[in-house]
Amino acid sequence: MEALYWGCLIGGVIFAIVTVVLGDILSSALDGLLDFLSVDFLNPVVIAGGITVFGGAGIMLTKYTELTTGAHVTLSVLAAIVISILVYFGYVKPMENSENSTGFSIKELAGRIGVVTVPLPAEGYGEVMVKIGAGNTMHIASSFDHQNLPAGVRVVVVDVVEGVLRVSELEERIGEG
Known part of the structure; x- marks a missing residue:
C-alpha cells in the first residue's frame, strides 16, 4: 500500500x-x-x-x-x-x-450610458465616451432624435447602426423647454 x-x-x-x-x-x-x-x-x-x-x-x-x-x-x-x-x-x-475579458461587441452598447465628448450636430457625427467594465471607450455617434448635443451631455445609446452609436439625451438640459 x-x-x-x-x-x-x-x-x-x-x-x-x-x-x-x-x-x-x-x-x-x-x-x-x-x-x-x-x-x-x-x-x-x-x-x-x-x-x-x-x-x-x-x-x-x-x-x-x-x-x-x-x-x-x-x-x-x-x-x-x-x-x-x-x-x-x-x-x-x-x-x-x-478572468474578465476586456473585449465586447459594439452591439452590446445599446442601453449603456455615455457622455458626449465631441458635440453631435442634429445631422452628422460626433463622439461619445461609454464606460465598459473598468475602462472607457470612444465611439462615433449620431443623434437619434436629430438634436444638437453639446460636449458633456449624458446620453443613452439607443441602437447601433453600421458601427455608429445612435444616442439620445438622457437628461433634459436646464434652461430648455
Missing part, C-alpha cells in the same frame, strides 16, 4: 511541476480535448491536488500511526477530499471569476 501512496505523491508532484513549466504549451495542445468533462470540480488542479494529498497523507499515516490499512486509506481519502474542496473554492473558483 505504501507503494501506491508514494506513486500518488510523486505523480502529483511531477504533474504540478510539468503544468507549471509546460502549462501554456499543454493548454494549447489540449485545447478543447477534455471539454466533454464539463463539471467544474473536475479541474486538473483539483484532481492533482487531491491525488498528491492522498499519497502524502497515506505515507504519513503509515509511518507515524499504528492504524490499520483500512483506516489509513479512509483517512487519506478524507484528507484528499477536504483539500480538494478547499483548493476548488479557495483557488480555482475565484480565479475563474477573475
Whole structure:
C-alpha cells in the first residue's frame, strides 16, 4: 500500500511541476480535448491536488500511526477530499471569476450610458465616451432624435447602426423647454 501512496505523491508532484513549466504549451495542445468533462470540480488542479494529498497523507499515516490499512486509506481519502474542496473554492473558483475579458461587441452598447465628448450636430457625427467594465471607450455617434448635443451631455445609446452609436439625451438640459 505504501507503494501506491508514494506513486500518488510523486505523480502529483511531477504533474504540478510539468503544468507549471509546460502549462501554456499543454493548454494549447489540449485545447478543447477534455471539454466533454464539463463539471467544474473536475479541474486538473483539483484532481492533482487531491491525488498528491492522498499519497502524502497515506505515507504519513503509515509511518507515524499504528492504524490499520483500512483506516489509513479512509483517512487519506478524507484528507484528499477536504483539500480538494478547499483548493476548488479557495483557488480555482475565484480565479475563474477573475478572468474578465476586456473585449465586447459594439452591439452590446445599446442601453449603456455615455457622455458626449465631441458635440453631435442634429445631422452628422460626433463622439461619445461609454464606460465598459473598468475602462472607457470612444465611439462615433449620431443623434437619434436629430438634436444638437453639446460636449458633456449624458446620453443613452439607443441602437447601433453600421458601427455608429445612435444616442439620445438622457437628461433634459436646464434652461430648455
